[in-house]
Amino acid sequence: MLTNFIPDLSIPLALLTVITILSTYWLWTKSRRPYTKYNIPPFPVPAKFIFGHMLMIRSNIRRSLSEWREKVGDIFSLDIGGQHNIVVNGYDNIKELLVKHADKLPDIPRTFRNDVIKEENKGILGASGANWKEQRTVSLAILRTFGVGKNVLAERIEEEVEVYINKLASLKGQPADVKLLTNISVSNVICSIIIGKRFDYDDPYFMTFMEHLNNTVRYGSKMSLLKLFPFLYYTPGDPFYAKRWVKSVLATNEMFAKAYIQEIKKSFNEEEEPTTFIAAYLQELKKRQDKGEPTLMDEANLVAIIRNLFAAGTETTSTTTLWCMLYMLHNPEIQEKVYQEIIANVGSERPPNMHDKQKLTYLNAVIQETQRLASLVPIAIPRIVGTTFEFNGYTLPKGSVILPILDSVLHDKKIWGDPENGDLLHPEELIPFSIGRRVCLGEALAKMELFLFLSSVLQRFQLVPADQTNLPSLEAIIGITCMPQPFKIKFVERR
Ligand code: HEM
Numbered sequence: 001m002l003t004n005f006i007p008d009l010s011i012p013l014a015l016l017t018v019i020t021i022l023s024t025y026w027l028w029t030k031s032r033r034p035y036t037k038y039n040i041p042p043f044p045v046p047a048k049f050i051f052g053h054m055l056m057i058r059s060n061i062r063r064s065l066s067e068w069r070e071k072v073g074d075i076f077s078l079d080i081g082g083q084h085n086i087v088v089n090g091y092d093n094i095k096e097l098l099v100k101h102a103d104k105l106p107d108i109p110r111t112f113r114n115d116v117i118k119e120e121n122k123g124i125l126g127a128s129g130a131n132w133k134e135q136r137t138v139s140l141a142i143l144r145t146f147g148v149g150k151n152v153l154a155e156r157i158e159e160e161v162e163v164y165i166n167k168l169a170s171l172k173g174q175p176a177d178v179k180l181l182t183n184i185s186v187s188n189v190i191c192s193i194i195i196g197k198r199f200d201y202d203d204p205y206f207m208t209f210m211e212h213l214n215n216t217v218r219y220g221s222k223m224s225l226l227k228l229f230p231f232l233y234y235t236p237g238d239p240f241y242a243k244r245w246v247k248s249v250l251a252t253n254e255m256f257a258k259a260y261i262q263e264i265k266k267s268f269n270e271e272e273e274p275t276t277f278i279a280a281y282l283q284e285l286k287k288r289q290d291k292g293e294p295t296l297m298d299e300a301n302l303v304a305i306i307r308n309l310f311a312a313g314t315e316t317t318s319t320t321t322l323w324c325m326l327y328m329l330h331n332p333e334i335q336e337k338v339y340q341e342i343i344a345n346v347g348s349e350r351p352p353n354m355h356d357k358q359k360l361t362y363l364n365a366v367i368q369e370t371q372r373l374a375s376l377v378p379i380a381i382p383r384i385v386g387t388t389f390e391f392n393g394y395t396l397p398k399g400s401v402i403l404p405i406l407d408s409v410l411h412d413k414k415i416w417g418d419p420e421n422g423d424l425l426h427p428e429e430l431i432p433f434s435i436g437r438r439v440c441l442g443e444a445l446a447k448m449e450l451f452l453f454l455s456s457v458l459q460r461f462q463l464v465p466a467d468q469t470n471l472p473s474l475e476a477i478i479g480i481t482c483m484p485q486p487f488k489i490k491f492v493e494r495r
Helices: 011-037 061-072 091-100 112-116 129-147 152-169 179-195 204-220 224-228 230-234 242-266 277-291 299-313 315-330 332-345 354-359 361-374 443-460
Strands: 075-080 083-088 389-391 394-396 401-404 461-465 476-478 482-484 489-493
Touching: 011 230, 061 075, 061 083, 061 476, 083 091, 091 401, 112 230, 112 242, 129 152, 129 277, 129 299, 129 443, 152 179, 152 443, 152 489, 179 204, 179 242, 179 277, 179 299, 179 315, 179 443, 204 242, 204 299, 224 230, 230 242, 242 277, 242 299, 277 299, 299 315, 315 332, 315 361, 315 443, 315 461, 315 482, 315 489, 332 361, 332 443, 332 461, 354 361, 354 443, 361 443, 443 461
Parallel strands: 083 401
Antiparallel strands: 075 083, 389 394, 461 489, 476 482
Protein backbone atom coordinates (compact mmCIF):
# COMPACT_ATOMS: atom_id res chain seq x y z
CA MET A 1 0.00 0.00 0.00
CA LEU A 2 2.92 2.32 0.69
CA THR A 3 3.75 2.23 -3.02
CA ASN A 4 0.45 3.98 -3.68
CA PHE A 5 1.76 6.94 -1.76
CA ILE A 6 5.31 7.05 -3.12
CA PRO A 7 5.03 6.15 -6.75
CA ASP A 8 8.39 7.04 -8.40
CA LEU A 9 10.61 7.04 -5.35
CA SER A 10 14.26 6.16 -5.99
CA ILE A 11 16.32 4.44 -3.27
CA PRO A 12 18.25 7.54 -2.00
CA LEU A 13 15.02 9.46 -1.81
CA ALA A 14 13.40 6.60 0.05
CA LEU A 15 16.26 6.58 2.60
CA LEU A 16 16.04 10.32 3.06
CA THR A 17 12.31 9.97 3.48
CA VAL A 18 12.60 7.25 6.12
CA ILE A 19 15.22 9.17 8.13
CA THR A 20 13.16 12.32 8.09
CA ILE A 21 10.01 10.44 8.98
CA LEU A 22 11.68 8.79 11.98
CA SER A 23 12.95 12.06 13.40
CA THR A 24 9.61 13.71 12.90
CA TYR A 25 7.88 10.78 14.52
CA TRP A 26 9.88 11.37 17.67
CA LEU A 27 8.50 14.91 17.78
CA TRP A 28 5.00 13.66 17.23
CA THR A 29 5.12 11.12 20.01
CA LYS A 30 5.93 14.04 22.31
CA SER A 31 2.96 16.03 21.02
CA ARG A 32 0.67 13.02 21.53
CA ARG A 33 1.58 12.53 25.18
CA PRO A 34 -0.94 14.97 26.64
CA TYR A 35 -3.80 12.80 25.32
CA THR A 36 -2.84 9.90 27.50
CA LYS A 37 -4.14 11.62 30.62
CA TYR A 38 -7.66 11.78 29.13
CA ASN A 39 -10.37 9.18 28.76
CA ILE A 40 -10.24 9.34 24.98
CA PRO A 41 -12.42 7.07 22.79
CA PRO A 42 -10.85 3.58 22.42
CA PHE A 43 -8.48 2.52 19.64
CA PRO A 44 -10.01 -0.47 17.76
CA VAL A 45 -6.56 -2.05 17.27
CA PRO A 46 -3.12 -1.00 18.54
CA ALA A 47 -1.41 1.70 16.45
CA LYS A 48 1.64 0.67 14.41
CA PHE A 49 5.05 2.32 14.55
CA ILE A 50 5.20 5.70 12.74
CA PHE A 51 2.10 5.35 10.56
CA GLY A 52 -0.33 4.54 13.38
CA HIS A 53 -3.48 3.11 11.78
CA MET A 54 -2.87 4.62 8.37
CA LEU A 55 -1.67 1.46 6.65
CA MET A 56 -4.42 -0.58 8.31
CA ILE A 57 -7.13 1.36 6.51
CA ARG A 58 -7.99 -0.81 3.54
CA SER A 59 -8.64 0.57 0.07
CA ASN A 60 -12.29 -0.08 0.96
CA ILE A 61 -12.31 2.37 3.89
CA ARG A 62 -16.07 1.75 4.32
CA ARG A 63 -15.33 -1.85 5.31
CA SER A 64 -12.49 -0.96 7.71
CA LEU A 65 -14.54 1.69 9.47
CA SER A 66 -17.62 -0.47 9.86
CA GLU A 67 -15.57 -3.41 11.18
CA TRP A 68 -13.95 -1.16 13.79
CA ARG A 69 -17.33 0.35 14.64
CA GLU A 70 -18.71 -3.13 15.31
CA LYS A 71 -15.71 -3.91 17.49
CA VAL A 72 -15.54 -0.82 19.73
CA GLY A 73 -18.71 1.20 19.18
CA ASP A 74 -19.77 4.36 17.36
CA ILE A 75 -16.98 6.62 18.57
CA PHE A 76 -13.35 5.54 18.39
CA SER A 77 -9.82 6.87 18.04
CA LEU A 78 -7.36 6.41 15.19
CA ASP A 79 -3.76 7.52 15.08
CA ILE A 80 -2.92 8.67 11.58
CA GLY A 81 0.83 9.32 11.45
CA GLY A 82 0.90 10.85 14.91
CA GLN A 83 -2.29 12.89 14.66
CA HIS A 84 -5.08 11.84 17.02
CA ASN A 85 -8.33 11.40 15.07
CA ILE A 86 -11.77 10.70 16.52
CA VAL A 87 -14.11 8.79 14.23
CA VAL A 88 -17.77 9.57 14.84
CA ASN A 89 -20.48 7.28 13.48
CA GLY A 90 -24.27 7.34 13.66
CA TYR A 91 -26.86 10.04 13.07
CA ASP A 92 -27.45 11.07 16.69
CA ASN A 93 -23.73 11.40 17.45
CA ILE A 94 -22.94 13.34 14.27
CA LYS A 95 -25.90 15.66 14.76
CA GLU A 96 -25.04 16.31 18.39
CA LEU A 97 -21.44 17.05 17.51
CA LEU A 98 -21.89 19.16 14.36
CA VAL A 99 -24.95 21.06 15.60
CA LYS A 100 -24.97 21.20 19.41
CA HIS A 101 -21.19 21.29 19.89
CA ALA A 102 -20.39 23.31 16.74
CA ASP A 103 -18.85 26.08 18.87
CA LYS A 104 -16.23 23.67 20.18
CA LEU A 105 -15.22 22.69 16.64
CA PRO A 106 -14.68 26.12 15.08
CA ASP A 107 -11.79 25.28 12.73
CA ILE A 108 -10.67 22.75 10.19
CA PRO A 109 -7.17 21.24 10.29
CA ARG A 110 -4.51 23.37 8.65
CA THR A 111 -3.33 21.67 5.47
CA PHE A 112 0.07 21.79 3.86
CA ARG A 113 -1.70 22.44 0.53
CA ASN A 114 -2.65 25.93 1.58
CA ASP A 115 0.90 26.50 2.76
CA VAL A 116 2.53 25.50 -0.53
CA ILE A 117 0.25 27.70 -2.61
CA LYS A 118 0.72 30.44 0.02
CA GLU A 119 -3.00 30.73 0.61
CA GLU A 120 -3.50 31.24 4.32
CA ASN A 121 -7.13 30.84 5.41
CA LYS A 122 -8.80 31.95 2.17
CA GLY A 123 -12.08 30.98 0.49
CA ILE A 124 -14.54 28.57 2.10
CA LEU A 125 -13.47 24.92 1.88
CA GLY A 126 -10.02 25.49 3.39
CA ALA A 127 -10.95 28.41 5.63
CA SER A 128 -11.68 28.73 9.33
CA GLY A 129 -12.92 31.26 11.87
CA ALA A 130 -14.18 34.74 10.99
CA ASN A 131 -12.93 34.64 7.41
CA TRP A 132 -14.74 31.34 6.68
CA LYS A 133 -17.90 32.77 8.22
CA GLU A 134 -17.91 35.94 6.15
CA GLN A 135 -16.95 34.30 2.83
CA ARG A 136 -19.53 31.56 3.33
CA THR A 137 -22.31 34.01 4.26
CA VAL A 138 -21.60 36.28 1.29
CA SER A 139 -21.31 33.36 -1.18
CA LEU A 140 -24.50 31.75 0.08
CA ALA A 141 -26.37 35.07 -0.17
CA ILE A 142 -25.21 35.50 -3.80
CA LEU A 143 -26.26 31.96 -4.75
CA ARG A 144 -29.62 32.49 -3.01
CA THR A 145 -30.23 35.76 -4.88
CA PHE A 146 -29.43 33.95 -8.14
CA GLY A 147 -31.83 31.18 -7.19
CA VAL A 148 -34.94 33.32 -6.66
CA GLY A 149 -37.08 35.58 -8.88
CA LYS A 150 -35.76 35.39 -12.45
CA ASN A 151 -33.79 32.38 -11.30
CA VAL A 152 -30.40 32.79 -12.96
CA LEU A 153 -29.34 29.36 -11.65
CA ALA A 154 -32.16 27.41 -13.32
CA GLU A 155 -31.68 29.31 -16.61
CA ARG A 156 -27.96 28.55 -16.67
CA ILE A 157 -28.52 24.87 -15.89
CA GLU A 158 -31.30 24.50 -18.50
CA GLU A 159 -29.05 26.03 -21.16
CA GLU A 160 -26.30 23.53 -20.34
CA VAL A 161 -28.69 20.56 -20.15
CA GLU A 162 -29.85 21.26 -23.70
CA VAL A 163 -26.28 21.05 -25.04
CA TYR A 164 -25.60 17.93 -22.93
CA ILE A 165 -28.71 16.15 -24.23
CA ASN A 166 -27.78 16.95 -27.85
CA LYS A 167 -24.30 15.55 -27.24
CA LEU A 168 -25.83 12.34 -25.87
CA ALA A 169 -28.16 12.17 -28.92
CA SER A 170 -25.13 12.50 -31.21
CA LEU A 171 -23.82 9.21 -29.78
CA LYS A 172 -26.68 7.57 -31.76
CA GLY A 173 -27.28 4.85 -29.22
CA GLN A 174 -23.70 3.54 -29.37
CA PRO A 175 -22.13 2.45 -26.04
CA ALA A 176 -20.19 5.31 -24.44
CA ASP A 177 -18.49 6.25 -21.19
CA VAL A 178 -19.99 9.68 -20.47
CA LYS A 179 -18.01 10.50 -17.32
CA LEU A 180 -15.86 13.21 -18.92
CA LEU A 181 -18.76 14.68 -20.87
CA THR A 182 -20.91 14.87 -17.72
CA ASN A 183 -18.04 16.38 -15.76
CA ILE A 184 -17.39 19.06 -18.39
CA SER A 185 -21.07 19.85 -18.60
CA VAL A 186 -21.46 20.34 -14.83
CA SER A 187 -18.26 22.45 -14.77
CA ASN A 188 -19.77 24.60 -17.46
CA VAL A 189 -22.75 25.33 -15.17
CA ILE A 190 -20.32 26.66 -12.56
CA CYS A 191 -18.53 28.68 -15.29
CA SER A 192 -21.74 30.34 -16.35
CA ILE A 193 -22.67 31.16 -12.74
CA ILE A 194 -19.23 32.63 -12.04
CA ILE A 195 -18.54 34.51 -15.28
CA GLY A 196 -21.91 34.55 -17.03
CA LYS A 197 -20.94 32.46 -20.04
CA ARG A 198 -20.52 28.84 -21.00
CA PHE A 199 -17.86 27.39 -23.30
CA ASP A 200 -18.15 25.06 -26.29
CA TYR A 201 -16.90 21.64 -25.28
CA ASP A 202 -14.07 21.84 -27.84
CA ASP A 203 -12.97 25.41 -27.01
CA PRO A 204 -9.15 25.07 -26.60
CA TYR A 205 -9.01 27.55 -23.68
CA PHE A 206 -11.77 25.67 -21.85
CA MET A 207 -10.15 22.29 -22.55
CA THR A 208 -6.82 23.48 -21.10
CA PHE A 209 -8.63 24.90 -18.09
CA MET A 210 -10.54 21.61 -17.63
CA GLU A 211 -7.29 19.65 -17.84
CA HIS A 212 -5.78 21.74 -15.04
CA LEU A 213 -8.98 21.44 -13.02
CA ASN A 214 -9.03 17.64 -13.42
CA ASN A 215 -5.30 17.53 -12.54
CA THR A 216 -6.01 19.28 -9.25
CA VAL A 217 -8.39 16.40 -8.38
CA ARG A 218 -6.18 13.65 -9.89
CA TYR A 219 -2.89 14.74 -8.30
CA GLY A 220 -4.63 15.92 -5.12
CA SER A 221 -5.81 12.35 -4.46
CA LYS A 222 -2.24 11.00 -4.83
CA MET A 223 -0.80 13.31 -2.20
CA SER A 224 -1.98 11.49 0.96
CA LEU A 225 1.52 11.02 2.35
CA LEU A 226 2.26 14.74 2.13
CA LYS A 227 -0.73 15.53 4.32
CA LEU A 228 1.14 13.74 7.08
CA PHE A 229 4.70 14.64 6.15
CA PRO A 230 4.51 18.05 4.46
CA PHE A 231 8.29 18.48 4.32
CA LEU A 232 8.41 15.72 1.67
CA TYR A 233 7.23 18.37 -0.76
CA TYR A 234 10.84 19.53 -0.91
CA THR A 235 12.21 16.15 -2.08
CA PRO A 236 13.99 16.59 -5.41
CA GLY A 237 11.85 15.86 -8.48
CA ASP A 238 8.13 15.38 -8.04
CA PRO A 239 7.70 11.86 -6.67
CA PHE A 240 4.52 12.81 -4.80
CA TYR A 241 2.80 14.74 -7.64
CA ALA A 242 2.67 17.78 -5.37
CA LYS A 243 4.53 20.15 -7.67
CA ARG A 244 2.29 19.18 -10.58
CA TRP A 245 -0.70 19.77 -8.30
CA VAL A 246 0.58 23.24 -7.36
CA LYS A 247 1.16 24.06 -11.05
CA SER A 248 -2.42 23.13 -11.94
CA VAL A 249 -3.90 25.01 -8.97
CA LEU A 250 -1.97 28.14 -9.89
CA ALA A 251 -2.97 27.74 -13.54
CA THR A 252 -6.68 27.51 -12.64
CA ASN A 253 -6.24 30.61 -10.48
CA GLU A 254 -4.57 32.53 -13.31
CA MET A 255 -6.53 31.22 -16.29
CA PHE A 256 -9.95 31.41 -14.80
CA ALA A 257 -10.35 33.25 -11.51
CA LYS A 258 -7.83 36.08 -11.90
CA ALA A 259 -8.32 36.53 -15.67
CA TYR A 260 -12.11 36.81 -15.38
CA ILE A 261 -12.02 38.97 -12.25
CA GLN A 262 -9.96 41.47 -14.29
CA GLU A 263 -12.28 41.20 -17.28
CA ILE A 264 -15.46 41.65 -15.23
CA LYS A 265 -13.92 44.57 -13.35
CA LYS A 266 -13.47 46.43 -16.65
CA SER A 267 -17.20 46.41 -17.41
CA PHE A 268 -18.27 46.50 -13.77
CA ASN A 269 -21.13 48.88 -13.01
CA GLU A 270 -22.07 49.00 -9.35
CA GLU A 271 -25.57 50.35 -10.15
CA GLU A 272 -26.52 47.33 -12.28
CA GLU A 273 -28.00 44.17 -10.84
CA PRO A 274 -25.15 41.63 -11.05
CA THR A 275 -25.68 38.48 -13.12
CA THR A 276 -22.35 36.80 -12.37
CA PHE A 277 -20.91 35.56 -9.10
CA ILE A 278 -17.78 37.67 -9.63
CA ALA A 279 -19.74 40.90 -10.19
CA ALA A 280 -21.99 40.19 -7.19
CA TYR A 281 -18.98 39.62 -4.92
CA LEU A 282 -17.16 42.75 -6.16
CA GLN A 283 -20.33 44.80 -5.69
CA GLU A 284 -20.78 43.60 -2.12
CA LEU A 285 -17.11 44.29 -1.38
CA LYS A 286 -17.40 47.83 -2.74
CA LYS A 287 -20.59 48.41 -0.74
CA ARG A 288 -18.87 47.41 2.51
CA GLN A 289 -15.76 49.46 1.73
CA ASP A 290 -17.84 52.55 0.85
CA LYS A 291 -19.76 52.25 4.10
CA GLY A 292 -16.49 51.79 6.00
CA GLU A 293 -17.70 48.43 7.35
CA PRO A 294 -14.90 46.17 8.60
CA THR A 295 -14.62 43.26 6.16
CA LEU A 296 -12.32 40.36 5.32
CA MET A 297 -13.63 40.22 1.75
CA ASP A 298 -10.91 40.70 -0.88
CA GLU A 299 -9.81 39.42 -4.27
CA ALA A 300 -7.60 36.69 -2.82
CA ASN A 301 -10.70 35.27 -1.11
CA LEU A 302 -12.69 35.56 -4.32
CA VAL A 303 -10.02 33.59 -6.23
CA ALA A 304 -10.10 30.82 -3.61
CA ILE A 305 -13.92 30.77 -3.52
CA ILE A 306 -14.08 30.35 -7.30
CA ARG A 307 -11.69 27.39 -7.09
CA ASN A 308 -13.71 25.93 -4.20
CA LEU A 309 -16.96 26.14 -6.16
CA PHE A 310 -15.37 24.18 -9.02
CA ALA A 311 -13.70 21.66 -6.71
CA ALA A 312 -16.74 21.01 -4.51
CA GLY A 313 -19.42 21.50 -7.16
CA THR A 314 -18.27 19.55 -10.22
CA GLU A 315 -17.18 16.03 -9.33
CA THR A 316 -19.93 15.66 -6.69
CA THR A 317 -22.89 16.49 -8.91
CA SER A 318 -21.59 14.80 -12.06
CA THR A 319 -20.75 11.58 -10.19
CA THR A 320 -24.20 11.50 -8.55
CA THR A 321 -25.71 11.81 -12.04
CA LEU A 322 -23.61 8.84 -13.19
CA TRP A 323 -24.69 6.79 -10.16
CA CYS A 324 -28.34 7.44 -11.00
CA MET A 325 -27.77 6.30 -14.60
CA LEU A 326 -26.04 3.17 -13.31
CA TYR A 327 -28.92 2.37 -10.93
CA MET A 328 -31.35 2.83 -13.84
CA LEU A 329 -29.43 0.17 -15.79
CA HIS A 330 -29.80 -2.19 -12.85
CA ASN A 331 -33.48 -1.33 -12.31
CA PRO A 332 -35.17 -1.01 -15.73
CA GLU A 333 -38.67 -1.22 -14.19
CA ILE A 334 -37.90 1.85 -12.01
CA GLN A 335 -36.51 3.66 -15.06
CA GLU A 336 -39.78 2.91 -16.92
CA LYS A 337 -41.86 4.21 -14.02
CA VAL A 338 -39.84 7.46 -13.96
CA TYR A 339 -40.32 7.83 -17.73
CA GLN A 340 -44.09 7.28 -17.48
CA GLU A 341 -44.32 9.88 -14.71
CA ILE A 342 -42.44 12.43 -16.85
CA ILE A 343 -44.64 11.76 -19.90
CA ALA A 344 -47.84 12.00 -17.82
CA ASN A 345 -46.85 15.31 -16.19
CA VAL A 346 -44.57 17.07 -18.69
CA GLY A 347 -45.10 15.27 -21.99
CA SER A 348 -42.35 14.87 -24.56
CA GLU A 349 -42.59 18.16 -26.45
CA ARG A 350 -40.56 20.32 -24.03
CA PRO A 351 -37.83 19.53 -21.50
CA PRO A 352 -38.80 19.48 -17.80
CA ASN A 353 -38.17 22.69 -15.85
CA MET A 354 -38.09 23.57 -12.15
CA HIS A 355 -41.87 24.16 -12.08
CA ASP A 356 -42.32 20.45 -12.86
CA LYS A 357 -40.23 19.35 -9.88
CA GLN A 358 -43.06 19.07 -7.37
CA LYS A 359 -45.15 16.97 -9.78
CA LEU A 360 -42.40 14.43 -10.41
CA THR A 361 -42.48 12.87 -6.95
CA TYR A 362 -41.28 9.43 -8.02
CA LEU A 363 -38.24 10.88 -9.81
CA ASN A 364 -37.47 12.99 -6.73
CA ALA A 365 -37.55 9.85 -4.60
CA VAL A 366 -35.25 8.05 -7.07
CA ILE A 367 -32.75 10.93 -6.88
CA GLN A 368 -32.86 10.92 -3.07
CA GLU A 369 -32.36 7.17 -2.94
CA THR A 370 -29.46 7.52 -5.41
CA GLN A 371 -27.84 10.04 -3.06
CA ARG A 372 -28.33 7.73 -0.09
CA LEU A 373 -26.97 4.63 -1.79
CA ALA A 374 -24.10 6.45 -3.54
CA SER A 375 -23.11 8.16 -0.26
CA LEU A 376 -20.99 10.40 -2.39
CA VAL A 377 -19.00 12.19 0.30
CA PRO A 378 -18.44 9.39 2.84
CA ILE A 379 -16.65 11.59 5.38
CA ALA A 380 -17.55 15.23 6.06
CA ILE A 381 -14.84 17.88 6.33
CA PRO A 382 -12.61 17.05 9.33
CA ARG A 383 -12.89 19.47 12.27
CA ILE A 384 -10.32 20.36 14.93
CA VAL A 385 -11.41 20.23 18.57
CA GLY A 386 -10.95 23.83 19.80
CA THR A 387 -11.60 23.22 23.51
CA THR A 388 -11.34 19.94 25.42
CA PHE A 389 -14.86 18.69 26.20
CA GLU A 390 -16.85 15.66 27.33
CA PHE A 391 -18.90 13.82 24.74
CA ASN A 392 -20.94 10.64 25.30
CA GLY A 393 -18.72 9.44 28.15
CA TYR A 394 -15.41 10.30 26.45
CA THR A 395 -13.06 13.26 26.57
CA LEU A 396 -12.37 14.87 23.21
CA PRO A 397 -9.04 16.64 23.72
CA LYS A 398 -8.16 20.01 22.23
CA GLY A 399 -6.23 19.56 18.97
CA SER A 400 -7.75 16.18 18.04
CA VAL A 401 -9.33 15.86 14.61
CA ILE A 402 -12.99 14.83 14.32
CA LEU A 403 -14.01 12.67 11.34
CA PRO A 404 -17.83 12.67 10.93
CA ILE A 405 -18.70 9.53 8.93
CA LEU A 406 -21.76 10.48 6.86
CA ASP A 407 -21.60 7.06 5.22
CA SER A 408 -22.38 5.44 8.59
CA VAL A 409 -25.75 7.25 8.56
CA LEU A 410 -26.66 6.78 4.89
CA HIS A 411 -25.87 3.06 5.03
CA ASP A 412 -27.06 2.42 8.59
CA LYS A 413 -29.13 -0.76 8.57
CA LYS A 414 -30.85 0.34 11.79
CA ILE A 415 -32.29 3.35 9.95
CA TRP A 416 -32.85 2.06 6.44
CA GLY A 417 -33.07 -1.70 6.80
CA ASP A 418 -31.11 -3.52 4.15
CA PRO A 419 -29.07 -0.84 2.31
CA GLU A 420 -29.93 -2.53 -0.98
CA ASN A 421 -33.59 -2.09 -0.23
CA GLY A 422 -34.00 1.10 1.79
CA ASP A 423 -37.17 3.10 2.15
CA LEU A 424 -37.44 6.88 2.29
CA LEU A 425 -39.32 7.29 5.51
CA HIS A 426 -36.45 9.02 7.27
CA PRO A 427 -35.90 12.40 5.60
CA GLU A 428 -34.11 13.77 8.66
CA GLU A 429 -31.40 11.14 8.44
CA LEU A 430 -30.89 11.63 4.70
CA ILE A 431 -27.76 13.77 5.03
CA PRO A 432 -25.64 13.44 1.86
CA PHE A 433 -24.94 17.18 2.17
CA SER A 434 -24.06 16.83 5.89
CA ILE A 435 -25.60 18.95 8.67
CA GLY A 436 -24.62 21.88 10.87
CA ARG A 437 -22.75 25.08 10.10
CA ARG A 438 -20.57 23.72 7.33
CA VAL A 439 -23.44 21.92 5.56
CA CYS A 440 -22.85 21.87 1.79
CA LEU A 441 -22.99 25.40 0.42
CA GLY A 442 -24.18 24.16 -2.98
CA GLU A 443 -27.04 21.95 -1.74
CA ALA A 444 -29.80 23.93 -3.49
CA LEU A 445 -27.78 24.25 -6.70
CA ALA A 446 -26.89 20.54 -6.69
CA LYS A 447 -30.55 19.55 -6.19
CA MET A 448 -31.59 21.73 -9.14
CA GLU A 449 -28.82 20.30 -11.33
CA LEU A 450 -29.63 16.70 -10.45
CA PHE A 451 -33.32 17.25 -11.19
CA LEU A 452 -32.84 19.13 -14.48
CA PHE A 453 -30.09 16.88 -15.87
CA LEU A 454 -31.71 13.58 -14.90
CA SER A 455 -35.31 14.48 -15.81
CA SER A 456 -34.19 15.57 -19.29
CA VAL A 457 -32.00 12.53 -19.83
CA LEU A 458 -34.72 10.11 -18.70
CA GLN A 459 -37.39 11.91 -20.74
CA ARG A 460 -35.45 11.72 -23.99
CA PHE A 461 -33.53 8.43 -23.72
CA GLN A 462 -33.93 4.89 -22.60
CA LEU A 463 -30.73 3.98 -20.78
CA VAL A 464 -29.58 0.55 -21.91
CA PRO A 465 -26.51 -1.40 -20.72
CA ALA A 466 -23.71 -1.83 -23.26
CA ASP A 467 -23.87 -5.56 -22.52
CA GLN A 468 -27.25 -6.91 -21.32
CA THR A 469 -25.65 -10.07 -19.94
CA ASN A 470 -22.97 -8.28 -17.91
CA LEU A 471 -24.23 -5.22 -16.05
CA PRO A 472 -21.59 -2.73 -14.82
CA SER A 473 -20.51 -3.13 -11.22
CA LEU A 474 -22.20 -1.26 -8.37
CA GLU A 475 -19.02 -1.53 -6.26
CA ALA A 476 -17.71 1.98 -5.53
CA ILE A 477 -14.15 3.26 -5.81
CA ILE A 478 -13.91 4.99 -2.44
CA GLY A 479 -11.74 8.07 -2.02
CA ILE A 480 -12.73 11.59 -1.00
CA THR A 481 -15.84 10.75 -3.02
CA CYS A 482 -17.44 7.37 -3.82
CA MET A 483 -17.20 6.88 -7.58
CA PRO A 484 -18.63 4.14 -9.78
CA GLN A 485 -16.11 2.11 -11.76
CA PRO A 486 -15.86 3.18 -15.41
CA PHE A 487 -18.86 1.93 -17.39
CA LYS A 488 -20.42 2.26 -20.83
CA ILE A 489 -24.05 2.94 -21.51
CA LYS A 490 -26.35 3.31 -24.56
CA PHE A 491 -28.63 6.36 -24.81
CA VAL A 492 -31.46 5.13 -27.03
CA GLU A 493 -33.86 7.86 -28.23
CA ARG A 494 -37.42 7.34 -26.96
CA ARG A 495 -38.93 9.03 -30.03
C1 HEM B 1 -24.56 15.99 -5.11
C2 HEM B 1 -23.76 17.01 -4.96
C3 HEM B 1 -23.06 17.41 -3.69
C4 HEM B 1 -22.85 16.71 -2.53
C5 HEM B 1 -23.28 15.28 -2.18
C6 HEM B 1 -22.13 17.59 -1.63
C7 HEM B 1 -21.75 17.25 -0.34
C8 HEM B 1 -21.02 18.07 0.50
C9 HEM B 1 -20.58 17.70 1.82
C10 HEM B 1 -20.87 16.37 2.51
C11 HEM B 1 -19.86 18.74 2.32
C12 HEM B 1 -19.14 18.77 3.68
C13 HEM B 1 -20.03 19.42 4.72
C14 HEM B 1 -19.50 19.24 6.12
O1 HEM B 1 -18.31 18.97 6.31
O2 HEM B 1 -20.28 19.34 7.08
C15 HEM B 1 -19.86 19.78 1.32
C16 HEM B 1 -19.25 21.01 1.48
C17 HEM B 1 -19.24 21.99 0.51
N1 HEM B 1 -19.88 21.95 -0.71
FE1 HEM B 1 -20.97 20.42 -1.46
N2 HEM B 1 -21.90 18.77 -2.26
C18 HEM B 1 -22.46 18.72 -3.51
C19 HEM B 1 -22.49 19.73 -4.45
C20 HEM B 1 -21.96 20.99 -4.28
C21 HEM B 1 -22.09 22.08 -5.22
C22 HEM B 1 -22.85 22.03 -6.54
C23 HEM B 1 -21.39 23.14 -4.70
C24 HEM B 1 -21.18 24.53 -5.23
C25 HEM B 1 -21.14 24.92 -6.41
C26 HEM B 1 -20.84 22.71 -3.43
C27 HEM B 1 -20.06 23.50 -2.62
C28 HEM B 1 -19.61 23.12 -1.36
C29 HEM B 1 -18.77 23.96 -0.53
C30 HEM B 1 -18.22 25.34 -0.91
C31 HEM B 1 -18.55 23.26 0.65
C32 HEM B 1 -17.74 23.71 1.86
C33 HEM B 1 -18.70 24.32 2.87
C34 HEM B 1 -17.99 24.92 4.08
O3 HEM B 1 -16.88 24.51 4.40
O4 HEM B 1 -18.59 25.80 4.74
N3 HEM B 1 -21.23 21.40 -3.20
N4 HEM B 1 -20.57 19.35 0.22
